[in-house]
Amino acid sequence: xxxxxxxxxxxxxxxxxxxxxxxxxxxxxxxxxxxxxxxxxxxxxxxxxxxxxxxxxxxxxxxxxxxxxxxxxxxxxxxxxxxxxxxxxxxxxxxxxxxxxxxxxxxxxx
Amino acid sequence: xxxxxxxxxxxxxxxxxxxxxxxxxxxxxxxxxxxxxxxxxxxxxxxxxxxxxxxxxxxxxxxxxxxxxxxxxxxxxxxxxxxxxxxxxxxxxxxxxxxxxxxxxxxxxxxxxxx
Numbered sequence: 507x508x509x510x511x512x513x514x515x516x517x518x519x520x521x522x523x524x525x526x527x528x529x530x531x532x533x534x535x536x537x538x539x540x541x542x543x544x545x546x547x548x549x550x551x552x553x554x555x556x557x558x559x560x561x562x563x564x565x566x567x568x569x570x571x572x573x574x575x576x577x578x579x580x581x582x583x584x585x586x587x588x589x590x591x592x593x594x595x596x597x598x599x600x601x602x603x604x605x606x607x608x609x610x611x612x613x614x615x616x
Numbered sequence: 617x618x619x620x621x622x623x624x625x626x627x628x629x630x631x632x633x634x635x636x637x638x639x640x641x642x643x644x645x646x647x648x649x650x651x652x653x654x655x656x657x658x659x660x661x662x663x664x665x666x667x668x669x670x671x672x673x674x675x676x677x678x679x680x681x682x683x684x685x686x687x688x689x690x691x692x693x694x695x696x697x698x699x700x701x702x703x704x705x706x707x708x709x710x711x712x713x714x715x716x717x718x719x720x721x722x723x724x725x726x727x728x729x730x731x
């Protein structure tokens with residue numbers, strides 16, 4: 507079963523615009539990770555945010571976490587064509603498990 | 617540094633036939649994962665190994681799926697017999713240690729088509 511629900515399921519924007527994707531989850535978590543998957547490839551880790559953190563940055567990526575609302579958002583600023591991919595949140599549950607959401611398909615139009 | 621290697625990349629078989637997937641994790645990574653990914657969905661864990669021990673196989677359909685990780689390095693995932701519903705991408709991942717605080721490194725996956 508999948509824990510996280512990404513919203514929107516699909517997003518299409520113009521190159522240079524910002525893209526925001528949201529992830530909601532149901533149970534308590536230790537941390538939350540975001541992954542990117544380009545077409546036909548495996549997933550690549552983008553960023554991890556711990557449950558006691560509220561915001562984290564990495565290059566053009568900004569992740570926020572609101573544990574009271576059980577939600578996280580991923581912001582990609584100044585989008586590029588190469589950002590076209592599916593983005594997944596994965597929640598760390600208990601001591602061992604990482605559970606992935608269904609993903610947001612992002613398309614950057616030139 | 618070499619990433620996670622999987623083979624084959626693509627496999628087409630007829631239903632009721634057996635199939636096997638192979639994975640070589642990143643050197644030194646103790647934990648290995650097999651995931652199933654259906655089209656338009658996120659990966660779902662099938663089995664997790666810590667070294668050579670399968671520590672979480674609760675989602676593995678044991679009537680037809682089996683896996684092994686001999687010597688705690690390479691791993692194989694087998695389906696026998698395959699069913700139409702097994703068509704999916706099978707992803708292998710590894711991490712340095714076990715725990716959701718560790719980044720997982722994924723291979724490119726094996727796309728299985730059962731006809």
